[in-house]
Amino acid sequence: MNLLWENLFRKSRHEDVSRKALRENFLFQDLSSKELQFISELVHKRTYHSGETVFQQNDVGVGMYIVVAGRIEVFVSDPSAPESGAEGLFITQLSEGDFFGEIALVEDSGHRTATAIARDETTLLGFFRPDLTEVLARNPSAGSKIILRLAEVLGRRLKETTEKVSDLRKALKELGTPPPFEARK
């Protein structure tokens, strides 16, 4: 009997952890608690050992992950820089509350642009394209809130990338090297 109670308690605690991670995530922050409950039943909880690969660059990507516990390091393979290590060039480290891989939510059979590797015993929540499609079909109000936030994230990334590109072009100009390509009119 005790064991049963313990298990019941454990299950609800796990659900709470998932829901908390979702509520605190930028993409799901507009959802009501009922909608969050709906999403928490859809997401996939995955655990990784330290050093285990979540996905590799060029794998077909299906969706995004939210870090619930542990750390994730992101690498890009760079053949021009052999000194960059076995995993490739270190890009960034993600910890609790961060999310990654969200471009795959809107890209049909897109390929991963980087490799993600767990750095501790890591727990992730996976939210994938089929799940997003299901949310849009069964709960369109929640779906549109998520899509709007997703668009905001992707827009911000695009803006950052554009700024970075123009900074680099400026730097190249100052060095006196002609830019490698002309901006499209």
Added chain:
Amino acid sequence: VTAQIDSAVNNTPENSASVSKVFGNNISSSQRRRNFVAMIQRERRLKLAALLMILFSIFGIIFFVKGLLLAFVFAFVISYMLAPFADFFEARGLGRQASVAIPFLLAGVLIALAITLFLPVAARQLEALEQKIPQYQNDFLQMTKGIEDRLGSLSKGNHLPISAMASSWIISKTGDLSASLPGLLSQSLTVLLLAPLFAFFMLLDGRSVGRSILAVVPNHIFEMCLDLHHQINSQLAGFVRARILEGIIVGGVVWLGLLGLGFPYATILAIFAAVMNLIPYLGPIFGAIPAIAIALVSPEGQVVDSHSLSLILVIGVYLLAQLIDVAFIIPLVVAKIVNLHPVTVVISIIIGAQAMGILGMVISIPVASSIKLISQAIFEHILRLKPQTFD
């Protein structure tokens, strides 16, 4: 896979620390690394074995318990047909249970209406047809005898026993049908009771069952399995909905056409054509055979004065049904179904027919498409095709 794991494992201090937590401090770093790789590999193998065991037991039970396969096939068909309606009601704020129950009730009412309208007519026609079968057999044998005589006079002496061959074939086939009818009915009663029940729970809990199975999938193939599961599911759904729609349209056109011609047994022949149409490529031909046979041998099948003209009219009705199917339904559907080579289609149908008869023929194409999808995904995973080499 080993290369993949090797690249996954690294020698950062944090990682070594966590590995030494598992294996103790008295071992060298390369030994720790090897132990870590072995641990991950062992875990993956265990998870994979668990996954395969779950899948094999599910498929084993479905295949080997009598009647269960048919019930499951029908349950899948029902759940694929009703899923969009359940989602529609749920999207409008109803709970999942109510959203699933409403389409079931509506479908139940519709089916009850159809049964009260069509079943008496179909039963009467079936009964009349059954009484006429010996006469048709006789007429058919007369016809083959006529052909035989003409052939005999042509080839002088080389007597071909066509009528004897035809009579034994036709008697065995029609005999089969009436002998297997009671068994078929009792089996279909089980299916009629079980299939809606299964379908109800598939719609209610199917997705969470799928998710629980996915939870056992090892990390390195998780996304591939999830994607595959989704692709197979949506392709099967598209396939089932398209087939049912095709069946209804073909059956409807045949029914109206034959009624318009004043041809006997229009209802039963239309139902037969609709069901046969589920078999790709060959189904439409099978579906037309009974009507053509009746038009050939029976005076009842002569809807106009000329025998050959009435035959042409009957064939015309079936051709029109297929034409509407090809012009309106197939363009809508083809993109949703995995492209199988026509030879693969025919071979799959033959294998299906050998293994499970008519049901085998109907489910052969979705099964072949799923096998193709799964093997493609596994092949790509093994080769790890990079986009640069592919695009």
